[in-house]
Amino acid sequence: MRVNFTVNGRPQEADDVWEGESLLYVLRERMGLPGSKNACEQGECGSCTVRLDGVPVCACLVAAGQAEGRDVVTVEGLADYAKQRAEHGGCGTGACGTPGGTSLQDAQQWQAKPLDSQTGEGGELSPIQQAFIDAGAVQCGFCTPGLLVAADEMLERNPSPSDADIREALSGNLCRCTGYEKIMDAVRLAAARQSETAPSQGA
């Protein structure tokens, strides 16, 4: 079957989709967006976390056909999504009609380009991505995309999270390298930076 939905703010189409196929498979294998990771395929690990109409979900548990006509944000579009949100206040989804988004080609070729610590240049990362790098929250990196999407969504909802809030928001994302402490540091760092740059925003 054919499935149409918006990915990172741009309409996309996938053909020959098997009816039992997951959204995750379509993203990775048909659209060439391997950022969302395929690990447990049963909703246990959170590595495939994407936003479906703004809501964090495990892409492995969404049937591709269920995404028809809906709006998906993956880690490849996260930087752009965060930028849109910062510029337009609150809503970074294609759902609220902002033009732009990330083209499939750009998304496929997306690379992590952190701020250069010497020159302060580069910087095509969302604040949460930059914070993960700065805090050393990335080890093998496999869980990172899911954690980034989940953490970014929490910071959107809850700009000043307590440690308990962070743990709860990330409780569906498993990391087997870090012991989570650096990830906690990264989210705290992103929250602190967010409150510095936009003190008037949020709750």
Added chain:
Amino acid sequence: MDFLRPASWEEALAAKAEHPTAVPIAGGTDVMVEINFDHRRPEYLLDLNRIAELREWETGEETVRLGASVPYTRIMEELRTELPGLALASHTVASPQIRNRGGVGGNLGTASPAGDAHPALLAPGCEVEVESVRGSRLIPIDDFYTGVKRNALAEDELIRAVHIKKADGPQQYSKVGTRNAMVIAVCAFGIALHPETRTVRTGIGSAAPTPIRAKAAEEFLNAALEEGGFWESKKIITPSIAKQFAELASGAANPIDDVRGTANYRRHAVGIMARRTLGWTWESYRGTSRGSTEGVA
């Protein structure tokens, strides 16, 4: 495989009538696991996501009519007052990602004895609204679970909503697992005090072939509370009554040994949870401590 995408409830019923083997999929948190692991290859998937009314609820005089697909996240955030036990149970479901997709209809459709919602549906009491092209009917929750992963649905019926009695007293929910998130219950216990009718109802999960009530424990407790005038006096329930209640709850369990726990452990844990949740709810009823919707230890 065919993917059916009804745009309305009527279309969904027609599709289910035409294809009784169609597997309904809403949150997908059970169905997609089975498909991903090749445990199931249904001829038809019946997507219910386009039917907005399944994600809505109405609060009436005595009941909440909870749409089958209202995500657990919404229940725990927005129905804590009306459905405190179910809100607590919802909070123990898997992870935020899963709670954003899954709803009570899925738990009921799957009818696994380990479904987190079941004890919190049995304790307040509810009716499951199911419908087919032949018509609609309400199935009392006590008649809904018919066997391991079996329920009272006819093959052409779909679950539309659950009519759950609004809390008229404190409710609690307790679940044993190896950690707080992403865990299938080793066993679980729900309790609801109903001061209006001076009754206590319970629900036990993961400790019998189906979710069950601890009926002997309820009957004993109801009689003991009545006899001792506890509902009026609001005095502390004597340890011997609590102990007997716990033993009877434990006796209601009919568990098995499996990877998550032994039958003996489950029986023991059900008794402990029964005693503790009775204590928490009764303290709340007496108005001496935490509210009915707070704190699960």
